[in-house]
Structure formats: C-alpha cells, structure tokens
C-alpha cells in the first residue's frame with residue numbers, strides 16, 4: 001500500500017503537508033527530520049516503515065529511509081534515476097554505487113565550549129569573509145554569495161576574522177533565517193520545532209587546533225535550539241577526518257549515506 005500524491009491527491013496538496021508527513025513517517029531519521037522540518041520536500045511517497053522523497057538541503061535528488069524491505073517496495077514502484085540511502089540499508093537491487101557522504105545531526109545542545117561568547121552573526125558583505133573562505137576552504141560547499149546561505153557567523157581574534165560558517169536556508173526567506181527557524185515562526189521552543197543546517201565551517205590555517213571550530217559549532221547549535229530548532233545537521237566528505245572527529249566530540253551522531261544511479 002503506497003501513499004503518494006497520485007493516489008491521494010489531497011494528502012500532499014502542499015509543501016507543508018509533505019513535510020509534516022515525512023516528519024511523522026520517519027521520527028528517528030534525523031536527515032528526514034531536517035528535510036521535513038526544513039520544508040524541503042518536493043515529492044513524497046510513504047508506506048508503513050519507509051519513506052522516499054525528493055528534495056534535500058543539497059539538491060532535488062531522491063532520498064530513502066526506514067526499513068529496507070518497505071523502502072525496496074517504494075523504490076520498485078517509483079524507480080528514481082538517482083537514489084541516496086543510509087549506508088546501513090544498502091542500495092536496492094539495480095543501483096550502482098556512485099557517491100557517499102557523512103550526515104551528522106544533534107538533537108540536544110552540547111556542553112558550553114570556551115570561546116562561544118566570541119561568536120556572532122557577521123554583517124552581510126563582511127570584508128574579510130570571502131578572503132578567509134578562499135584561502136582556508138576553497139572547496140567549501142556554500143561559498144560567500146551562494147543563494148542557499150541565510151547568514152554567516154564567525155569569530156575574530158585581535159580584530160581579524162579567524163573562523164566562520166554558514167547557516168543554510170531551510171524553507172524560509174533568507175531575511176527570516178537569523179530569527180525563527182522553519183516550522184516555528186514564533187521563534188520559541190514549541191512542540192514541533194524546525195531544523196537548521198551548518199555549512200562551510202572554515203578556520204584560518206594559522207588558528208587551527210585552538211578550539212575555534214568547536215566554539216562556533218556549539219554556539220550555532222545552542223543559538224538555533226533557542227530559536228526553536230528540534231535538530232541541527234550538516235554533511236561531511238567521508239575523507240574529512242578532522243571534521244568528523246570534531247562533530248563526534250561535540251555529540252553529533254554520524255550516519256553514513258551512499259548513493260547511486262539506476263543501472
């Protein structure tokens with residue numbers, strides 16, 4: 001029994017309906033929670049125990065989650081060309097492995113870190129930001145100017161910007177993103193809560209291993225939870241051992257994802 005927009009035209013009439021349905025379908029899947037609470041879901045199919053959706057923080061591809069057998073049923077009926085799933089499920093038959101990345105999410109605030117009080121939202125067009133990212137993280141997923149970024153935050157030492165990171169837009173206009181997060185327009189901690197995404201965390205090479213990344217990440221998680229987020233997440237390349245160690249130490253849970261193309 002597959003429920004989708006075609007069979008139930010009124011069930012997923014709006015983006016809000018799709019998002020709420022995904023949040024309900026996979027309560028323990030933090031990637032699904034971010035996609036749903038961030039109102040990023042373009043299409044959705046559900047069946048008891050699994051969901052298959054199109055639309056994630058990084059693009060419009062199809063993502064699956066839940067129980068492997070139930071998900072296999074959904075995939076067999078939808079046959080998405082490209083599919084990403086938790087590595088623990090494995091790609092369904094007929095898909096060839098093409099890519100992998102790490103998903104990291106946290107649902108409770110980490111302990112207070114030294115230097116958090118030095119972190120703040122950066123003004124739009126901060127004069128040092130583009131130079132820092134270009135020098136220190138030329139492969140950043142969302143460099144300054146990327147339209148998905150709602151705002152940058154960072155910290156200065158001796159007047160110089162030494163660390164910065166981006167908050168990604170999740171379903172709201174960028175102008176709203178420094179305040180309330182998606183799903184909770186009042187900006188208070190409510191029963192449902194929104195989601196937030198950290199991106200392009202960059203520390204000046206000369207200032208590394210001094211706790212700046214730890215301070216910025218903890219500040220962002222605390223700030224977003226205070227604004228109503230229920231979950232904060234981010235993605236890493238599996239080869240980025242320093243970043244994976246950093247998030248692990250702060251209490252993020254890592255879920256490796258794999259993706260592939262229908263053969």
Ligand SMILES: CC(C)(COP(=O)(O)OP(=O)(O)OC[C@H]1O[C@@H](n2cnc3c(N)ncnc32)[C@H](O)[C@@H]1OP(=O)(O)O)[C@@H](O)C(=O)NCCC(=O)NCCS
Pocket residue numbers: 136137200201202203204207208209210211212213214215235236237240241242243245246247249
């Ligand atoms: C990853 C990065 C942000 C870490 O910044 P940082 O300020 O040096 O990190 P911190 O000093 O806060 O380190 C916190 C913890 O992260 C881990 N860590 C950081 N750098 C590490 C490294 N090179 N090797 C292993 N672990 C590392 C450690 O657990 C560290 O705690 P410890 O110093 O007590 O052992 C920085 O190396 C960087 O800008 N890299 C390039 C951009 C990048 O990869 N960004 C992450 C994108 S997801």
